[in-house]
Amino acid sequence: MAHILDERQKQVSIAGANERTIDCNKASLAGSVSQRACVFCGSRVVLYPITDALHLIHGPIGCAAYTWDIRGSLSSGPELHRLSFSTDLQERDVIFGGEKKLLESASELIDKHTPKAAFLYSTCIVGVIGDDVERVCRQLEKEKGIPVIAVQAPGFQGSKKDGYKVACEAIFKLVGTKNKPYTPAKSINILGDFNLAGELWILLEYYKKMGVHVNATITGDGRVDDICNAHNAALNVVQCSGSMNYLAKLMKDEYNIPSMRVSYFGIEDMSDALYDVARFFKDDDMMEKARQLVKEEFTKLIPQLAWYKERLTGKKAAIYVGGAFKAISLVKALRLIGVQTVIVGSQTGTTEDYELIKQLCDEGTIIVDDSNPVELSHFVKEKQADIFIGGVKERPIAHKIGLGFCDHNHERKEPLAGYEGMINFAKEIYATAMSPVWKFTK
Numbered sequence: 001m002a003h004i005l006d007e008r009q010k011q012v013s014i015a016g017a018n019e020r021t022i023d024c025n026k027a028s029l030a031g032s033v034s035q036r037a038c039v040f041c042g043s044r045v046v047l048y049p050i051t052d053a054l055h056l057i058h059g060p061i062g063c064a065a066y067t068w069d070i071r072g073s074l075s076s077g078p079e080l081h082r083l084s085f086s087t088d089l090q091e092r093d094v095i096f097g098g099e100k101k102l103l104e105s106a107s108e109l110i111d112k113h114t115p116k117a118a119f120l121y122s123t124c125i126v127g128v129i130g131d132d133v134e135r136v137c138r139q140l141e142k143e144k145g146i147p148v149i150a151v152q153a154p155g156f157q158g159s160k161k162d163g164y165k166v167a168c169e170a171i172f173k174l175v176g177t178k179n180k181p182y183t184p185a186k187s188i189n190i191l192g193d194f195n196l197a198g199e200l201w202i203l204l205e206y207y208k209k210m211g212v213h214v215n216a217t218i219t220g221d222g223r224v225d226d227i228c229n230a231h232n233a234a235l236n237v238v239q240c241s242g243s244m245n246y247l248a249k250l251m252k253d254e255y256n257i258p259s260m261r262v263s264y265f266g267i268e269d270m271s272d273a274l275y276d277v278a279r280f281f282k283d284d285d286m287m288e289k290a291r292q293l294v295k296e297e298f299t300k301l302i303p304q305l306a307w308y309k310e311r312l313t314g315k316k317a318a319i320y321v322g323g324a325f326k327a328i329s330l331v332k333a334l335r336l337i338g339v340q341t342v343i344v345g346s347q348t349g350t351t352e353d354y355e356l357i358k359q360l361c362d363e364g365t366i367i368v369d370d371s372n373p374v375e376l377s378h379f380v381k382e383k384q385a386d387i388f389i390g391g392v393k394e395r396p397i398a399h400k401i402g403l404g405f406c407d408h409n410h411e412r413k414e415p416l417a418g419y420e421g422m423i424n425f426a427k428e429i430y431a432t433a434m435s436p437v438w439k440f441t442k
């Protein structure tokens with residue numbers, strides 16, 4: 001594989017061809033043009049869906065523009081999260097310091113929008129000039145009487161994954177600061193669902209049918225007060241483990257709240273997520289309701305999926321997503337509709353994730369950690385994939401090569417989680433892979 005840089009060879013593996021453990025969880029190779037985003041972006045995407053908080057980006061306007069309305073996270077109430085505020089640092093601020101500008105901007109915005117909390121993000125240049133954002137936050141907290149949290153996320157300090165950790169630390173500052181009058185005993189927090197295209201609302205419906213109370217959603221359709229009361233839940237149910245495992249760990253250490261890792265993509269993993277929660281509460285009635293729900297959904301879904309499977313069998317897919325746990329669900333979901341996965345990669349997978357992927361995939365599947373456009377383009381051509389499933393940065397790769405693309409990331413407009421999501425996923429894969437337009441591309 002001549003197109004893989006020497007230093008990256010160990011981050012690529014072939015299922016069935018070697019027993020080598022994939023090298024992962026490391027900084028991106030300088031100059032490799034990693035698909036990963038910066039620390040600031042990582043923190044911003046996690047905190048973004050907290051709908052009633054103010055998000056002020058302390059840096060040049062580009063950082064704010066880059067992440068403006070970055071997720072399709074829907075809100076059932078406030079929409080303050082969709083506005084992107086920036087201190088728009090200029091040369092003069094870089095030379096003389098931007099603290100005063102930050103203080104004045106945040107103060108004015110808090111007065112104008114009366115948020116429940118404010119997040120002030122440090123970007124690369126703030127890390128260089130050394131503005132004391134923590135001090136500004138302390139002063140504003142005193143003056144305004146709301147939590148004002150510094151998100152220390154200069155982009156150059158690592159990768160998007162480090163940004164997730166910074167975001168978890170910021171959220172954790174809110175947890176445990178308020179108690180609601182009553183939190184039911186059988187209550188969970190949903191961590192790592194970002195309510196893209198309203199997916200969270202589908203899940204809430206399932207849990208409601210099972211008799212599970214959802215205490216806080218972190219961060220999809222998130223509310224500051226719910227997060228403050230998150231320490232009163234009995235269990236943290238963690239999806240997108242890459243971004244939220246750390247928060248679950250912090251809550252376990254401080255409040256002894258156990259957590260479980262789930263995925264809501266594909267019908268097997270979706271069902272396991274519901275059963276695992278019922279099993280945790282050791283509640284027969286809850287388990288019976290979960291079984292009933294799964295049975296009803298399967299009865300509707302299986303004939304529909306069979307239709308797609310008949311038509312899609314033989315098609316090949318490439319997957320490159322942020323978290324490896326999602327990639328695992330996607331491999332299973334694609335198999336269910338007859339599509340073979342020939343490439344699977346992620347930005348933030350762990351050794352365990354990649355081992356699971358290796359066991360799950362067919363022989364010859366390329367497994368890759370922290371890839372780049374050159375590698376991905378070569379892999380896709382080599383394996384003759386028919387469809388690419390990824391995020392915003394993978395879309396141009398697919399379209400330049402001339403193959404179908406399915407957005408399974410921030411910007412998607414169709415819910416792909418849950419049982420409804422599985423049908424939407426099948427529909428989208430079918431419409432994209434079978435489109436006649438691909439006959440006209442080279």
Ligand code: SF4
Nearest residue numbers: 038040063123124155
């Ligand atoms: S790398 Fe630095 S300058 Fe670029 S978006 Fe991230 S924080 Fe802003």
